[in-house]
Amino acid sequence: MPRLMLTDEFWPKLEKILLQEAIYNKRNLRMTVEGVLYRMRVGCPWRDLPEVFGCWNSIYKRFNAWSSTNKWSRVFKALIIDPDWEWEFIDGSYVKAHQHSAGAAGKKPQAIGKSRAGNSTKIHLAVDGCGLPVEFEITGGDVNDCSVAPELIAK
Incomplete structure (x- = not known):
């Protein structure tokens, strides 16, 4: 098991x-x-x-x-119960998307962007002082952390 x-x-x-x-x-x-x-x-x-x-x-x-x-x-x-707001840390991780992942029918954004490595998605995560996640944002892989940081901090 x-x-x-x-x-x-x-x-x-x-x-x-x-x-x-x-x-x-x-x-x-x-x-x-x-x-x-x-x-x-x-x-x-x-x-x-x-x-x-x-x-x-x-x-x-x-x-x-x-x-x-x-x-x-x-x-x-x-x-997310009672986060420790003394410190807040933000980091991003790339997730490689399959070569056929982009272009699906529908009006929702797919959060897939072109980067050096090809199609990718980026997960931007904000954690509290204890390292517990408090907020996240998913964007295309071509979006840098600095452009998403103000939104994460505001949330």
Whole structure:
């Protein structure tokens, strides 16, 4: 069985937040969330999720549904409790996008930009004095940290 990320102490707190965001308490909710977290931590394809988490396609569909309705963002915001504002640190990380990632149909911006390495996305993250994330912004890979820093600090 893969190593789980959520402790028995933390799960009831997260479950309460998920239920407040209208994420229904289906019978495998914890394993679905564990599967999503495992996939994000390891970076494996959805199809390669260990079977202990359940059907990879169900987890993928729930992740997409929750993402498209901004439920993950609201859960993230709800988890930020009493940040330490004595210090605030900002950093960015590049994520290489697949060569066929740009150009999907739709009106939403895709946050994919051209850089030296090709198509890429950049995650700008602000953390508090304890190193816990408090805000993030996703932009194209061609956007530098200095142009996003004022927005992150203002948020």
